[in-house]
Amino acid sequence: MAERGRPRGFDADAALDRAVEVFWRQGYEGASLSDLTDAMGINRTSMYAAYGNKEELFRRAVNRYAEADMAYAREALTRPTGYAVIAAFLHANVDAITRADRPAGCLSVQGGLADGGDNGRVAEFLAASRLTGEQALADRLSRAVAEGDLPADTDPVALARYVMVVSEGNAVHAAAGAERAALHATVDIALRAVPGHAAADADA
Amino acid sequence: MAERGRPRGFDADAALDRAVEVFWRQGYEGASLSDLTDAMGINRTSMYAAYGNKEELFRRAVNRYAEADMAYAREALTRPTGYAVIAAFLHANVDAITRADRPAGCLSVQGGLADGGDNGRVAEFLAASRLTGEQALADRLSRAVAEGDLPADTDPVALARYVMVVSEGNAVHAAAGAERAALHATVDIALRAVPGHAAADADA
DNA sequence: GTTCTTCAGTACCGAACGGTACAGAAACCC
DNA sequence: GGGTTTCTGTACCGTTCGGTACTGAAGAAC
Numbered sequence: 001m002a003e004r005g006r007p008r009g010f011d012a013d014a015a016l017d018r019a020v021e022v023f024w025r026q027g028y029e030g031a032s033l034s035d036l037t038d039a040m041g042i043n044r045t046s047m048y049a050a051y052g053n054k055e056e057l058f059r060r061a062v063n064r065y066a067e068a069d070m071a072y073a074r075e076a077l078t079r080p081t082g083y084a085v086i087a088a089f090l091h092a093n094v095d096a097i098t099r100a101d102r103p104a105g106c107l108s109v110q111g112g113l114a115d116g117g118d119n120g121r122v123a124e125f126l127a128a129s130r131l132t133g134e135q136a137l138a139d140r141l142s143r144a145v146a147e148g149d150l151p152a153d154t155d156p157v158a159l160a161r162y163v164m165v166v167s168e169g170n171a172v173h174a175a176a177g178a179e180r181a182a183l184h185a186t187v188d189i190a191l192r193a194v195p196g197h198a199a200a201d202a203d204a
Numbered sequence: 205m206a207e208r209g210r211p212r213g214f215d216a217d218a219a220l221d222r223a224v225e226v227f228w229r230q231g232y233e234g235a236s237l238s239d240l241t242d243a244m245g246i247n248r249t250s251m252y253a254a255y256g257n258k259e260e261l262f263r264r265a266v267n268r269y270a271e272a273d274m275a276y277a278r279e280a281l282t283r284p285t286g287y288a289v290i291a292a293f294l295h296a297n298v299d300a301i302t303r304a305d306r307p308a309g310c311l312s313v314q315g316g317l318a319d320g321g322d323n324g325r326v327a328e329f330l331a332a333s334r335l336t337g338e339q340a341l342a343d344r345l346s347r348a349v350a351e352g353d354l355p356a357d358t359d360p361v362a363l364a365r366y367v368m369v370v371s372e373g374n375a376v377h378a379a380a381g382a383e384r385a386a387l388h389a390t391v392d393i394a395l396r397a398v399p400g401h402a403a404a405d406a407d408a
Numbered sequence: 409g410t411t412c413t414t415c416a417g418t419a420c421c422g423a424a425c426g427g428t429a430c431a432g433a434a435a436c437c438c
Numbered sequence: 439g440g441g442t443t444t445c446t447g448t449a450c451c452g453t454t455c456g457g458t459a460c461t462g463a464a465g466a467a468c
Contacts, residue, residue: 046415114230123380176334189363192397211435258427
């Protein structure tokens with residue numbers, strides 16, 4: 001069936017991209033509806049009609065962010081070995097959180113950490129969103145153990161958590177203005193803890 | 205000279221401790237003046253007379269947090285070797301951000317990351333506060349290189365940044381409800397990247 | 409062309425925000 | 439005890455918050 005009535009006068013996905021950027025730069029609480037609608041180029045009423053409310057807009061923005069701006073993470077999972085997956089993910093992550101044409105840092109970290117006030121649900125939602133990625137990585141590393149390119153005694157869950165910890169810590173640094181090269185250097189150090197790093201994992 | 209007029213009816217330091225906890229749990233923006241003064245047990249006017257305004261109260265709260273709740277960091281710097289310093293710091297950090305009687309995570313991380321809205325100065329202040337600790341660690345590691353207990357080609361600045369990245373990533377995880385044991389396991393992995401880890405640093 | 413549905417925009421809602429004026433009370437100095 | 443100084447408490451300031459009626463206009467179906 002065709003859509004009745006007057007069709008929407010703006011591109012909902014394009015507007016969502018603008019919302020992503022505002023939330024990314026200012027966080028959930030710091031982004032007011034006026035900030036959002038101004039950036040999206042639409043009216044307050046149109047926003048409510050299209051997305052429901054501010055929290056729902058944020059959830060959709062985060063989902064879109066996970067799809068578009070974190071595509072590198074899914075790409076990294078396709079690398080042939082556990083070590084290659086981790087190295088690709090961490091280096092691509094650094095590039096993503098230090099892009100000149102995007103806000104510094106990571107939306108799913110600086111969007112909201114504290115659980116006080118009206119954004120308790122938001123912090124939970126972001127935590128769950130991050131955990132999804134962590135579990136996907138753990139699954140991939142588990143397969144790497146099964147395939148033998150990670151040592152048999154490797155704990156894939158713990159290793160995945162370590163990798164995410166490094167990426168989140170880098171995001172905090174990036175939000176504070178750290179240089180891209182510095183964060184790549186951090187990754188180079190971090191990778192020394194990963195089984196498969198050249199001659200650096202004699203024990204484990 | 206003795207103090208003139210009616211003396212203050214509350215303990216300013218004790219009240220500040222309460223404020224630390226509110227900011228820690230709810231972040232700068234998420235903590236309203238009513239939340240703060242209720243927890244501090246004092247009146248709105250008394251708070252303004254004693255601390256100036258909300259942002260100044262936050263700065264003092266962060267400074268007190270750095271003194272009291274992060275004493276473990278200064279203690280860690282006294283360990284005899286670079287590796288021991290890092291191991292002590294990271295493990296003590298995990299305990300600090302997962303204390304049952306305190307909010308989860310780290311005030312200087314979740315206090316405010318985004319620079320939007322009215323808290324741009326706050327994010328900058330926190331970043332500077334974190335950088336102070338990072339530089340103190342870098343100085344200590346530089347001494348470790350000079351003293352020979354870290355390899356001569358170690359970059360103390362990069363290594364200090366790596367350590368802080370791990371601690372900040374752990375703080376993000378802790379704020380999301382991660383278990384203490386899991387974060388200690390993360391630290392155990394992270395330490396494998398540090399020169400001096402048992403037989404694990406063949407290269408570098 | 410008529411009707412109906414959905415859009416866009418203004419103007420507004422009550423509530424909460426950070427911050428302050430003002431009045432009264434309490435403790436010091438003399 | 440008088441005078442002064444500083445604290446405490448209430449009540450309020452203007453602003454901004456997220457969210458919503460309500461008015462027109464625009465387009466599709468018939």
